[in-house]
Amino acid sequence: MEVNEIDYPKFFDLVSRRYSCRGYDEAPVSREMLMAIVETARLAQSACNKQPWKFLVIGEPELRREVAGCYGRDWAGEAQAFIVALGNSSEAWVRPCDGHNGMDVDVAIACENMCLAATSLGLGACWIGNFDVDALRRVLDVPAEWSPVAILSIGYPKPSQPVPEKKRKNIDEVVKWGKF
Numbered sequence: 001m002e003v004n005e006i007d008y009p010k011f012f013d014l015v016s017r018r019y020s021c022r023g024y025d026e027a028p029v030s031r032e033m034l035m036a037i038v039e040t041a042r043l044a045q046s047a048c049n050k051q052p053w054k055f056l057v058i059g060e061p062e063l064r065r066e067v068a069g070c071y072g073r074d075w076a077g078e079a080q081a082f083i084v085a086l087g088n089s090s091e092a093w094v095r096p097c098d099g100h101n102g103m104d105v106d107v108a109i110a111c112e113n114m115c116l117a118a119t120s121l122g123l124g125a126c127w128i129g130n131f132d133v134d135a136l137r138r139v140l141d142v143p144a145e146w147s148p149v150a151i152l153s154i155g156y157p158k159p160s161q162p163v164p165e166k167k168r169k170n171i172d173e174v175v176k177w178g179k180f
Contacts, residue, residue: 021161037121038055042110046093046109050092052103070131070136070139076128079153081155087106
């Protein structure tokens with residue numbers, strides 16, 4: 001199969017431009033843009049199409065402050081929206097041979113779609129995984145069967161926000177052909 005010379009460079013550029021934004025402008029993010037981002041999560045692949053996820057979109061200022069407080073970094077309070085990704089292990093596919101539950105993987109795929117969608121819309125996003133789960137549960141009234149997996153901060157990057165250089169391992173360090 002040939003690489004499509006029109007689509008692949010655009011996709012590669014999008015992936016290359018995505019970074020963890022940690023400085024946001026005060027410009028609001030429209031509901032339409034947030035819905036466009038969440039739509040890409042809804043369309044994400046999941047094991048056996050179980051879709052064991054829900055996404056809480058947080059735009060109201062007071063609730064944004066409370067969510068940011070569950071993370072505790074000052075820059076998070078600048079985000080104009082958060083998308084909290086929840087997963088339900090009882091709704092996820094479980095691999096029969098070893099009992100591995102695919103909920104985290106499914107939710108992660110959906111989150112990456114949203115981060116790429118935000119980038120494509122000229123927004124910044126940061127995947128936050130180091131947050132106080134119990135505090136977030138309380139703030140958002142998350143039922144016991146749902147697990148907070150990630151918080152995505154969303155907003156327009158500050159003009160002064162430096163785009164960090166991507167530091168990735170060399171391709172030869174991460175790819176092996178055939179057996180390990």
